[in-house]
Amino acid sequence: MDIRGRVVVVTGAGRGIGAAMCRQFAAAGAEIVVVSDRDEEAAMSVASGLGTAGWSVRCDVAVESEVQGLVTQVLERVGRIDIFCSNAGITVKGGVEATNAEWQRMWDVNVMSRIVAARAVVPGMLQQGRGYFVQTASAAGLLTEIGSASYSVTKHADLALAEWLSVCYGREGIRVSCVCPLGVETDMLDGDDPVHRYLHLHSITADAAAAEILRGIELETFLILPHPEVLEFYRLKGENYDRWLRGMQRLRQKLVRQR
Ligand SMILES: NC(=O)c1ccc[n+]([C@@H]2O[C@H](COP(=O)([O-])OP(=O)(O)OC[C@H]3O[C@@H](n4cnc5c(N)ncnc54)[C@H](O)[C@@H]3O)[C@@H](O)[C@H]2O)c1
Numbered sequence: 001m002d003i004r005g006r007v008v009v010v011t012g013a014g015r016g017i018g019a020a021m022c023r024q025f026a027a028a029g030a031e032i033v034v035v036s037d038r039d040e041e042a043a044m045s046v047a048s049g050l051g052t053a054g055w056s057v058r059c060d061v062a063v064e065s066e067v068q069g070l071v072t073q074v075l076e077r078v079g080r081i082d083i084f085c086s087n088a089g090i091t092v093k094g095g096v097e098a099t100n101a102e103w104q105r106m107w108d109v110n111v112m113s114r115i116v117a118a119r120a121v122v123p124g125m126l127q128q129g130r131g132y133f134v135q136t137a138s139a140a141g142l143l144t145e146i147g148s149a150s151y152s153v154t155k156h157a158d159l160a161l162a163e164w165l166s167v168c169y170g171r172e173g174i175r176v177s178c179v180c181p182l183g184v185e186t187d188m189l190d191g192d193d194p195v196h197r198y199l200h201l202h203s204i205t206a207d208a209a210a211a212e213i214l215r216g217i218e219l220e221t222f223l224i225l226p227h228p229e230v231l232e233f234y235r236l237k238g239e240n241y242d243r244w245l246r247g248m249q250r251l252r253q254k255l256v257r258q259r
Contacts, residue, residue, distance in 0.1 A: 001132050001175060001217055004029035007078050009070065011061050011113065012088025014042025016186035017136060020210035021085060026050040028214060032078055036070055037088070061088045061113035062105070071120040080128055083217065084121045086114040086158075087136040091188060095149045103150050110154035114161050122169065130173040134217060135162045139182045139230045143237065146252045147195035166222055175220050177213075182227040184209045194258040198251075202227060 008025045012018045014037030023046070025033045033053050037043040040058040047054035055077075059070040074081055090109045092102045114135055125131025138145070141155035162178035170176070183189055183199030186206055190196045209226040216224035225231055237244040 001083070001220060003083075003214065003217065006030045006082040007032045007034075007074065007080055008083040008085065009034040009036060009074060009081055010085040010087055011036045011059065011070075011117070012136075013037055013046060013085075014039045015046075016188065017181075017184055017206045017209050017213075018085070018087040019046045020206035021087065021213055022046055022050060022054070024207075024210045024214050025083075026053045030083075032074075034070075034074055061086070061117070062108040064112075064116040067113065067116045068120050071117070071124075075124060081121055081124060081131065083132040083134060084117060085134040085136070086117050087134070088113060089136060089138075089188075091145075091148055091151045093148050093193065098150055106150040106154045107157075110151075111157045111161070114158055118161070118165060122165075122174070125174050126169070126172055130175075132175045132177070132217065133162070133165055134177045134179065134213065134224075135159075136179045136181075136213075137162065139180045139225075139227065139233075141178070142180050142230060142234045144248065145195070146248070146255060147193060162222075177216050177220075177222055177224050179209075179213055179216070179224045179226070180230055181209050181225075182230060184226070194255045197258075198255055202229070 008030045010018045010022050013022050013035040022033050022035050033050055034055050034057055035043045035047040036057045036059045038060040043056035047056035057070050059066045092098055092106055135158055137158040138155040140152045141159035144152045159178050162176050166176035183203030184206055185203050212226040213224055
C-alpha cells in the first residue's frame with residue numbers, strides 16, 4: 001500500500017517502535033498520523049514533532065471502550081482509517097508462576113487490544129473496500145521468549161489473530177502485516193536480564209525496525225521480519241521441531257548460568 005495520503009493510527013506510539021513508526025509515516029507522506037498511547041504526554045510530544053499530520057489521542061488499549069473511543073474520534077474527524085497499527089505491548093518476566101493478574105494483564109494488552117481494535121475498525125474498512133492492519137507481535141510469536149512464558153503465549157496469539165484476519169478479509173481488500181522482530185533498542189529491553197542482554201547482541205534501533213515495517217506495508221508483506229535471521233530460525237523449527245527444541249534448551253541453560 002502506498003502510504004502517501006493515508007490516515008494512520010498507531011497505538012503505544014509514545015515511545016519506542018511506535019514513535020519511530022509515526023515519524024516515518026509522516027515523513028512518507030501520510031495525511032494524518034494518530035499517535036495514541038496511554039501516556040498522554042508522551043503521545044503529545046511525538047505528535048507535536050509531526051507537523052500538521054500529527055494528532056495525539058490518549059488510549060489505554062486494555063480498555064475496549066477507550067479503543068472504540070479512539071476509532072470513533074478518528075472516524076468522526078476524517079471519516080476513515082486506512083492503516084491501523086496495533087503496536088502497544090508489554091512484557092512480564094517469568095514462567096507459569098507469574099500471577100493470574102499478570103497473565104490477564106498480558107492477555108488484555110497484547111491480545112485483546114488487537115481483537116477489540118479489529119472489531120471496531122473492520123466494518124469501516126469493509127465499507128470502503130480496503131484497509132490495512134499492522135500488528136507488532138514479536139519473533140517470540142514464531143519462536144519463543146525464553147525469559148517470559150506470558151510474552152511467548154500472547155505473541156503467538158497475536159500472530160494467530162493476524163493470520164486469521166488475513167485469511168478472512170484478504171479477499172475483501174483488507175491487508176494484514178504481522179511484525180516479528182528480535183531485540184529492538186527500546187525501554188522494553190532490560191539490561192539486567194540475561195535473556196534481554198542476549199537479545200541486545202542482535203538488536204537494531206527502533207528507527208531501523210520502523211523502516212522495515214514501512215517497507216513491508218508498501219510491499220504488502222504479511223510477515224515483516226526486521227531481523228532476517230528469524231526466517232531461518234523459523235524454517236529450522238518447521239523442519240525439525242525436536243532438534244529446534246533441543247537447541248533452545250541448550251541456549252536457555254547457557255543463559256540461566258549467566259544469572
Ligand atoms: N523492544 C523489543 O525488543 C521488541 C521486540 C519484539 C517486539 N516488540 C513489540 O513491539 C511493540 C512496541 O514495543 P517497544 O519496544 O516500542 O516498547 P516501549 O516500552 O518502548 O513502548 C511501548 C509503548 O506502549 C505504551 N503502552 C503500554 N501499555 C499500553 C496500553 N495498555 N495502552 C496504550 N499504550 C500502552 C507505553 O506507554 C509505551 O509508550 C510491543 O508490542 C512489543 O511487544 C518489541
